[in-house]
Amino acid sequence: MMPKIIGTTVKEKQNFDLNEVVRVDEAGERKDLQENPYMLSLLAPRLWPFMRHSITSVRHSAIRTLERLLEAGYKRSISEHSGSSFWPSFILGDTLRIVFQNLLLESNQEILQCSERVWRLLVQCPVGDLEVAAASFMSSWIELATTSFGSTLDSTKMFWPVALPRKSHHRAAAKMKVVKLENESYGTIGMDSMRGAVSQETNGDASANLVKIIVGADAEMSVTNTRVITASALGIFASKLLADSLQYIVAPLWSALSSLSGVQRQVASVILISWFKEIKRKDSSGNQEIMHSFPDYLRKWLLDLLACSDPAFPTKDSVLPYAELSRTYAKMHNEAGQLLHAVESSGMFVDILSARKFDVQSTSVDDAISFASKLSLVPNYNSGNESMGRNVDDIESTKQRLIATSGYLKCVQNNLHVTVTSLVAAAVVWMSELPARLNPIILPLMASIKREQEEILQQKAAEALAELIYHCIARKPSPNDKLIKNICSLTCSDPFETPQAAVINSMEIIDDQDFLSFGTSMGKPKSKVHMLAGGEDRSRVEGFISRRGSELALRYLCEKFGPTLFEKLPKLWDCITEVLIPGSPSDDQQIVQAVESIKDPQILINNIQVVRSIAPVLDETLKPKLRMLLPCMFKCVGHSHVAVRLAASRCTMTMAKSMTVDVMRAVIENAIPMLGDVTSVHSRQGAGMLITLLVQGLGVELVPYAPLLVVPLLRCMSDCDHSVRQSVTRSFAALVPLLPLARGLPPPVGLSEDLSRNAEDAKFLEQLLDSSHIDDYKLFTELKVTLRSREILFRMPFPALAYCMLCWGMIAF
Structure with a gap:
C-alpha cells in the first residue's frame, strides 16, 4: 500500500514506500525523528488513536496496517540475517501497550485474532528490548488482566496516545475531542466499549480522570475469555525472555498466586500455562534451562494450593476464603x-x-x-x-x-x-515436573472436565489432561487406563445426545421430541451452556457440560498422539469396541450374534456414543480402523429397540461428515436394501431415520448421491408403517431440489459396478427432469405422424407409473 502523506510532492509519492523505511538506524534514531518526517518511529504512532475508534472497520484497518508493517520488517530481517531490530526500539514499548489494550478491550473476533498475530510478531524483537518492556509494564499488565468483575480498570496503567498528522494538528484535535466527557465528568463504558481515543493536546498518557472502564459492563464480551486471551499473550511474552530476566515475571506472578483472589490465581496460572507450553513447543532444552532458574518456592506453592481440597479454605495455613x-x-x-x-x-x-x-x-x-x-x-x-x-x-x-x-x-x-485448582494443576502439568502423587493434579482436572461452565477454561483442563496422559505412558503404575475409561463414560452423560433406552421406547416419542434433528456433537461445538426452562431437569445442563469436556479431552488426545493413539492408549480402542465388533460384511452372522447377545440396550447405545464422539477428531490414518465398525453399526440401525436405532443413525451420520465417500458407499450398499426389507419394519424405520439425518447433516454434499436415493425413497412412500412414510417423505422432499445439481456429474467415487438398478433409476430421473433425454418408443406398426414428448412419456410403462407416483408423493407431502 502507498499511503498519501500530507505535504509531499508527486515525485515523493511515487518514490515513497512505507515498507522501505521499516529498518531504523538505532544510533541516529532520535536525531532522525526531527529531520525525516517519514521515519517509521514517527509514522507508526499515528495509528494509535485509531486502535480504539468507534467504527469497527477503522479499528480493523488500523491493526491490520500495523500487522503488515511488522510482517514486512520481520521478513526483511529474516532474509537479510540482520541482527538489528526490525521494529524501532523507540516505540516498541508503546506498541506493546496499545496492542495489549486491544486484547483487553476488543470484542470483535477478527480484530482480536489480528491483535494476537501482531503480539506474536512484536515478541520477535530483540530480547534486550523485550526486557526493558517487561521491567516497565509487566506488573501493570497483570494488574489490568486480574481486575475483578464489576471493578474499574486502573486508567493510570493504561495508554491513551495521540499522534496528530502534521499541518492538521488543530483540526484533528478538534475532531478527537468528541471522546471527552462533558463538564469533565466521568463516563462509564464496557470493557470493550472504549472505542474512541481519549486525546490530549500533546502526546502521552491521558488523565486518569477522563474515563471509567468497568469490567463486565458489556454483555457481548466474556470477561473470562478476555482474561484468558490477555494472560496467554503475557505467557507468550514471558517465553521470549532469558533466564536472568525471570524476576520481571516471577515477582508479579508470586504476588498474584499468594493473594487470596481467585481471579489473580487464575490469570497467573494461565500465564504459566502459556509460558511453558510455548517453551515446550519451540525448544525442549530451553524448558530445562528455565526450570532450573525457576524459583523452587513458587513451584512448591503451586503444589500447596492443590493440596487445599476444601473450597472453604483455599489457602494453606489460612482460614480465609477467596x-x-x-x-x-x-x-x-x-x-x-x-x-x-x-x-x-x-x-x-x-x-x-x-x-x-x-x-x-x-x-x-x-x-x-x-x-x-x-x-x-x-x-x-x-x-x-x-x-x-x-x-x-x-x-x-x-x-x-x-x-x-x-x-x-x-x-x-x-x-x-474448581476453576482455580484446575488451572493451577494445568500449570504444574505444563511445567513437566510432576510430583510423586498425581491425585492432587488429576482430581481438579477431572472436576473441570465434569463441571466447568466456561468452555475456554474447560479447554485448558482438557489439553492439560491430554498432556498428563502423555507423560504417564511409561509411568508405573499408570493412571491412564482409569482416566480413559472415565472420559469415555462422560461422553455418554448428556441425555440429549445419548438416547436413553428407558425413555425412548417408541417412534412416537422420537417424533414428539424432534430427535431426528441433527445435533451438533463435536461437529460444531456449543460455546455456552444453554439455559433450561424452569421445568427441565438440571441434570441435562450438567450432562451437557460433562459431554463437552470429555469430547474436548478426546480431541486433544487425538491431536497429541496422532496416528499412535490406539498403540499408546490401547484402553481407548477397548472402550470403542467394548460391545461393537470390528469386521467386514462377510462376518455378518458373527456380528448379528454379538449385537443380539447384548440384553441391555443402554450398553450398546453408550458404546455407539463413544464412537460418535471420537469419529470427527480421529487422525486420518486411523479412520480405516474405525470404518471396520460400520457392518456392526448397520446392524444396530435395524435393531429392535428404537433408541439403539436412533443412536446408530446419529453415529453413522457423524462418521459420514468426516468420511463421506466410504460411509456413503456403505449406506448405498446397506441402508438402501434395508428400506425395501418387507420382513422387518425395524430395518425400514432405522434406514429411514438414517437417511433423514444424512439429508440434514450433509446437505449439498449429498448431491452426487441424490439420484441413487430418490427412487428408493419414492418406493417407500406407500409403506404400511406411518413413521417410515413420514421420514422418507421428508427426505424425498429435501433431495428433489438437489437433483438438477446432480445432472452431468460422474457417479460417486467408490461405488461398486453391480449397482445397475441404481443406474437405471438415475437414467429415469434424468428423463423425468428433461424430456429431451427420453428414448424413442418403437411401435409395432409404423405411423406417419410425429408423437409429442408427453405422448411418448405416457407410452412408457415404467416411467408412466413412476411419474404418477412422483406426483402423488409430492401432493401427499
Whole structure:
C-alpha cells in the first residue's frame, strides 16, 4: 500500500514506500525523528488513536496496517540475517501497550485474532528490548488482566496516545475531542466499549480522570475469555525472555498466586500455562534451562494450593476464603446473626442452642445450612398466640434467607475452586515436573472436565489432561487406563445426545421430541451452556457440560498422539469396541450374534456414543480402523429397540461428515436394501431415520448421491408403517431440489459396478427432469405422424407409473 502523506510532492509519492523505511538506524534514531518526517518511529504512532475508534472497520484497518508493517520488517530481517531490530526500539514499548489494550478491550473476533498475530510478531524483537518492556509494564499488565468483575480498570496503567498528522494538528484535535466527557465528568463504558481515543493536546498518557472502564459492563464480551486471551499473550511474552530476566515475571506472578483472589490465581496460572507450553513447543532444552532458574518456592506453592481440597479454605495455613466471596460471606454472617437473635428472643429451640455453640462470625457455609435446617417449626405452633406467631414468621423468613444465601455461596465457592485448582494443576502439568502423587493434579482436572461452565477454561483442563496422559505412558503404575475409561463414560452423560433406552421406547416419542434433528456433537461445538426452562431437569445442563469436556479431552488426545493413539492408549480402542465388533460384511452372522447377545440396550447405545464422539477428531490414518465398525453399526440401525436405532443413525451420520465417500458407499450398499426389507419394519424405520439425518447433516454434499436415493425413497412412500412414510417423505422432499445439481456429474467415487438398478433409476430421473433425454418408443406398426414428448412419456410403462407416483408423493407431502 502507498499511503498519501500530507505535504509531499508527486515525485515523493511515487518514490515513497512505507515498507522501505521499516529498518531504523538505532544510533541516529532520535536525531532522525526531527529531520525525516517519514521515519517509521514517527509514522507508526499515528495509528494509535485509531486502535480504539468507534467504527469497527477503522479499528480493523488500523491493526491490520500495523500487522503488515511488522510482517514486512520481520521478513526483511529474516532474509537479510540482520541482527538489528526490525521494529524501532523507540516505540516498541508503546506498541506493546496499545496492542495489549486491544486484547483487553476488543470484542470483535477478527480484530482480536489480528491483535494476537501482531503480539506474536512484536515478541520477535530483540530480547534486550523485550526486557526493558517487561521491567516497565509487566506488573501493570497483570494488574489490568486480574481486575475483578464489576471493578474499574486502573486508567493510570493504561495508554491513551495521540499522534496528530502534521499541518492538521488543530483540526484533528478538534475532531478527537468528541471522546471527552462533558463538564469533565466521568463516563462509564464496557470493557470493550472504549472505542474512541481519549486525546490530549500533546502526546502521552491521558488523565486518569477522563474515563471509567468497568469490567463486565458489556454483555457481548466474556470477561473470562478476555482474561484468558490477555494472560496467554503475557505467557507468550514471558517465553521470549532469558533466564536472568525471570524476576520481571516471577515477582508479579508470586504476588498474584499468594493473594487470596481467585481471579489473580487464575490469570497467573494461565500465564504459566502459556509460558511453558510455548517453551515446550519451540525448544525442549530451553524448558530445562528455565526450570532450573525457576524459583523452587513458587513451584512448591503451586503444589500447596492443590493440596487445599476444601473450597472453604483455599489457602494453606489460612482460614480465609477467596477474596471475591468476602461480601457474600459477610451477608451470610449477618443473616446468621439475625436468625440467632430471632431464635434467642423467641425462647424456642432452647435444646438446639444449648447443645451447640453457634459462632456467627466464624461459621462456615455448611454450619450455617446445618443450623438453619435444624430449626424446623411444628405446624400450628403459633395458634392462639399473636406474639408467638410473629416470632415464628420472623424466624421462618430469616431462615429461608440464610438458606438461600448459604446455598448460593456454596455453589459459587465450589465453582470458583474448581476453576482455580484446575488451572493451577494445568500449570504444574505444563511445567513437566510432576510430583510423586498425581491425585492432587488429576482430581481438579477431572472436576473441570465434569463441571466447568466456561468452555475456554474447560479447554485448558482438557489439553492439560491430554498432556498428563502423555507423560504417564511409561509411568508405573499408570493412571491412564482409569482416566480413559472415565472420559469415555462422560461422553455418554448428556441425555440429549445419548438416547436413553428407558425413555425412548417408541417412534412416537422420537417424533414428539424432534430427535431426528441433527445435533451438533463435536461437529460444531456449543460455546455456552444453554439455559433450561424452569421445568427441565438440571441434570441435562450438567450432562451437557460433562459431554463437552470429555469430547474436548478426546480431541486433544487425538491431536497429541496422532496416528499412535490406539498403540499408546490401547484402553481407548477397548472402550470403542467394548460391545461393537470390528469386521467386514462377510462376518455378518458373527456380528448379528454379538449385537443380539447384548440384553441391555443402554450398553450398546453408550458404546455407539463413544464412537460418535471420537469419529470427527480421529487422525486420518486411523479412520480405516474405525470404518471396520460400520457392518456392526448397520446392524444396530435395524435393531429392535428404537433408541439403539436412533443412536446408530446419529453415529453413522457423524462418521459420514468426516468420511463421506466410504460411509456413503456403505449406506448405498446397506441402508438402501434395508428400506425395501418387507420382513422387518425395524430395518425400514432405522434406514429411514438414517437417511433423514444424512439429508440434514450433509446437505449439498449429498448431491452426487441424490439420484441413487430418490427412487428408493419414492418406493417407500406407500409403506404400511406411518413413521417410515413420514421420514422418507421428508427426505424425498429435501433431495428433489438437489437433483438438477446432480445432472452431468460422474457417479460417486467408490461405488461398486453391480449397482445397475441404481443406474437405471438415475437414467429415469434424468428423463423425468428433461424430456429431451427420453428414448424413442418403437411401435409395432409404423405411423406417419410425429408423437409429442408427453405422448411418448405416457407410452412408457415404467416411467408412466413412476411419474404418477412422483406426483402423488409430492401432493401427499
